[in-house]
Amino acid sequence: MSAVDVQTPKSSRDLVKLQRSLMAVDPAFGQSAARLLFRKVGKALDDNIVKLTAAEVQTDHLTNALEKARPQKRRRVIPDPNKDFVELHEVQTEKARLAAEGGGESDIHSDLEGSTLSDSGSEKSSEAEDCIEVRNPDFEST
Structure with missing residues (x-):
């Protein structure tokens, strides 16, 4: 058996290349049991890559949410x-x-920017006031 340069496979594609190079050296790697083993290992590698990628994306989202949530x-x-x-x-x-x-960031969003409400004790009578509108769907009539 001659030496084959083997690197750790990162995906099922790398595993297929490894299988082909091993089949060139030893035809026993072409048997059905060996092919099944390579398919199962390739599927497991791909599943782990998908899980790792999903975990990295979730970590990025949570990191961004944490940055936004900091006061x-x-x-x-x-x-x-x-x-x-x-x-x-x-x-x-x-x-x-x-x-x-x-x-x-500004936390105040005025819904009444263009409107003018007079304030009897205020010097500026054309000043827009902010209001907080709370809507509860349980109490709203539909």
Whole structure:
């Protein structure tokens, strides 16, 4: 029996090449039992490759989800010394500025951007207010 350069097969294709080279050296590798063994080993290799690839993809997705789930650094809105409280539009402009700088994503999404609601105690009467709308399908009438 002459020496055959054998490398560890990574897939069933590599195993088929190995089987052909072994059959050239020894015709016993061409028998049905040997062919069946090579087919089963090739299938097992391919199944393990599929499982490994799926696990790597899932790991990547979970890593990305973990990065998104980490809390962003909270920044303080500098209050106006002439006012008692910080107004909502000041918080929105600060978040928009941070999002533009790339320092964080804005969590506030206004559904009422174009609308104007008057606030009797506010200096700006045409200021849009944010609202949180909670919908529960159990309580909605269909």
